Amino acid sequence: MAPLEVVPFGEEHLDAAGRLLAERQARHRAAEPLLADEDPRAAVEAAWREPGAVGVVALRSGGPEAYLIAVLEGADPVFGNPAWVSRQGHAASDPEILRDLYAAAAEPWLEAGADRHYVLVPALERDLDTWYRLGFGHMHVEGIRESGADPRPLPGGVTIRRGDLDDLEDAIAIDRLIYSVQERSPSFQGSPDPERWRSAWIETLEDPEVAYFVAETRGRIVGHTTMHPRPEFGTPSDSVYLASTVTSEEVRGTGVGVALAEHALRWARENGYGSVNTGWRMTNLLASRFWPARGFRPFFHRLHRAIGLG
Numbered sequence: 001m002a003p004l005e006v007v008p009f010g011e012e013h014l015d016a017a018g019r020l021l022a023e024r025q026a027r028h029r030a031a032e033p034l035l036a037d038e039d040p041r042a043a044v045e046a047a048w049r050e051p052g053a054v055g056v057v058a059l060r061s062g063g064p065e066a067y068l069i070a071v072l073e074g075a076d077p078v079f080g081n082p083a084w085v086s087r088q089g090h091a092a093s094d095p096e097i098l099r100d101l102y103a104a105a106a107e108p109w110l111e112a113g114a115d116r117h118y119v120l121v122p123a124l125e126r127d128l129d130t131w132y133r134l135g136f137g138h139m140h141v142e143g144i145r146e147s148g149a150d151p152r153p154l155p156g157g158v159t160i161r162r163g164d165l166d167d168l169e170d171a172i173a174i175d176r177l178i179y180s181v182q183e184r185s186p187s188f189q190g191s192p193d194p195e196r197w198r199s200a201w202i203e204t205l206e207d208p209e210v211a212y213f214v215a216e217t218r219g220r221i222v223g224h225t226t227m228h229p230r231p232e233f234g235t236p237s238d239s240v241y242l243a244s245t246v247t248s249e250e251v252r253g254t255g256v257g258v259a260l261a262e263h264a265l266r267w268a269r270e271n272g273y274g275s276v277n278t279g280w281r282m283t284n285l286l287a288s289r290f291w292p293a294r295g296f297r298p299f300f301h302r303l304h305r306a307i308g309l310g
Helices: 011-031 040-049 097-111 125-132 165-182 194-206 256-270 285-293
Strands: 004-008 053-060 063-072 082-085 090-092 116-122 137-146 158-162 211-217 220-228 239-247 275-281 297-306
Touching (some): 011 053, 040 063, 053 097, 090 097, 137 285, 165 194, 165 211, 165 220, 211 256, 275 285
Antiparallel strands (some): 116 297, 158 211, 211 220
16 A cells, blocks of 8 residues: 655645545434535635644545644633644544544644644544544533424423523523533633623623523522524534523422423424534533433534643
């Protein structure tokens, strides 16, 4: 077999990269039928046009066998100095070749200051194994399922209503509970900047595309959930993202969280969304058990590697 040659990614590689991504999509769709059928060549080009994008291609006998595109964003208060490889930023005729590409690409990333590497990988064993054997760890899950849920009685004394900007202070207080869980072991996640957090919630509650729901008991908000479109490669165009779902500690285990999730699933179906997608940290023990129990199937995983440790 001819040896691999690794060269910088260029415009001339877009068509071949699109074909490689199409092959990966076909394998992925066989495992997850909800995966969107998108234009792979356009998706690769979009990744390549991102500001800060850098890429490499593996050639064998002059023909592309794999590509890897990352975006170097500069310092971020949450993600460090990241190199981001998106869902469409990598594909290979044989996933093993991506190990060679990463070996060639990662050193220049590090020289540019990017010492935290993130990659979004299809939830396929062979693809994930490639990155695990490069020292990447499992950080985050993107899950998907069909919309809709059977109606059932709410827990005693609980009501669910549509929220709005008048609920801002409660929204911030309830959302803080997610971070209070994830700051502790085994997640050890940092907290967002309070001012940026407040601004983000104001923007969220003012957005006409956002559906915000709160659960109340005795007139007091004890949980919330948020629904909004979030277009991403591989996510169906008729899908809606279920975000920021949390309940206060006093009502956990009483069915309030399940009621909120099922309310959101029914709302999605009633409003024309065929599927719902969400995400959770694998180290958040509550979330990593709750969402699969609600029928969400992993379809992408975010993996992470910190360079220069150990």
